[in-house]
Amino acid sequence: MPLLELKNVHSAYGNVRALKGISLHVEAGEIVTLLGANGAGKSTTLRSISGLTPVSDGDILFEGKSLKRVKAEHIVRQGIAHVPEGRRIFAGLTVKENIMIGTSGRGHLPRRQMDAEVEEMFEIFPDLKRLTGALGWSLSGGQQQMLAVARGLMSRPKLLLLDEPSLGLAPIIVQQLFATIRNIRSHGTTVLLVEQNANMALSVADRGYVLATGNLIVEGTPVQLQDNEEVKAAYLGGG
Numbered sequence: 001m002p003l004l005e006l007k008n009v010h011s012a013y014g015n016v017r018a019l020k021g022i023s024l025h026v027e028a029g030e031i032v033t034l035l036g037a038n039g040a041g042k043s044t045t046l047r048s049i050s051g052l053t054p055v056s057d058g059d060i061l062f063e064g065k066s067l068k069r070v071k072a073e074h075i076v077r078q079g080i081a082h083v084p085e086g087r088r089i090f091a092g093l094t095v096k097e098n099i100m101i102g103t104s105g106r107g108h109l110p111r112r113q114m115d116a117e118v119e120e121m122f123e124i125f126p127d128l129k130r131l132t133g134a135l136g137w138s139l140s141g142g143q144q145q146m147l148a149v150a151r152g153l154m155s156r157p158k159l160l161l162l163d164e165p166s167l168g169l170a171p172i173i174v175q176q177l178f179a180t181i182r183n184i185r186s187h188g189t190t191v192l193l194v195e196q197n198a199n200m201a202l203s204v205a206d207r208g209y210v211l212a213t214g215n216l217i218v219e220g221t222p223v224q225l226q227d228n229e230e231v232k233a234a235y236l237g238g239g
């Protein structure tokens, strides 16, 4: 059974049909990337999975169970964390406080456990460790992105949904971030990654899908996608 399965998912914003029948699957332990141009429906796909945008037709199964009428906060508790585009960390809170907020759906954690889990995040994100007392607003874009991912991981997700984590970051920081994504997977978390940076995403992914205006047009391994003429022309900087 796949960890996550979308079956013919439709979703709309009023009259705008954002998803017109998306079917895909993510197996436990995979990094799967969802590529496509602006407005193709990538963010809406993630929002449908995490319960932020309603599914009008079709179904989404997580560990074989339907998420269709499940509220967003219960979806988090079932093990899906969504790190949305644009980071949205708390500017007036410290790095440590921002990280701790990620546990809010898990009830009260004893102080020692909380500290141990924050320490684990510092192992994955060493840059954040020396910034533990710094306020959110003072961080660079890359640091904020790392913090947003760390906060997502504190819900102890089985599946991490990442929306355009590389947006606006310098190339060297993007490389660090993608190395971290690999590291997160090696700790047992499955990743569904939305990216505009197709080459970078395909360098870490096991498989990928390409979306165009609400439909999936191609699925394959990174090599298959990199060799696909349509994909090359549209998303990989020429053929």
Ligand code: ATP
Pocket: 013, 016, 017, 018, 036, 037, 038, 039, 040, 041, 042, 043, 044, 045
């Ligand atoms: P981007 O990279 O720009 O975020 P995307 O592939 O993630 O693109 P979506 O954000 O999922 O695309 O948008 C899919 C479609 O739904 C687009 O036509 C978009 O204009 C529309 N859309 C997205 N959000 C809303 C909204 N809140 N209200 C109305 N239409 C929306």
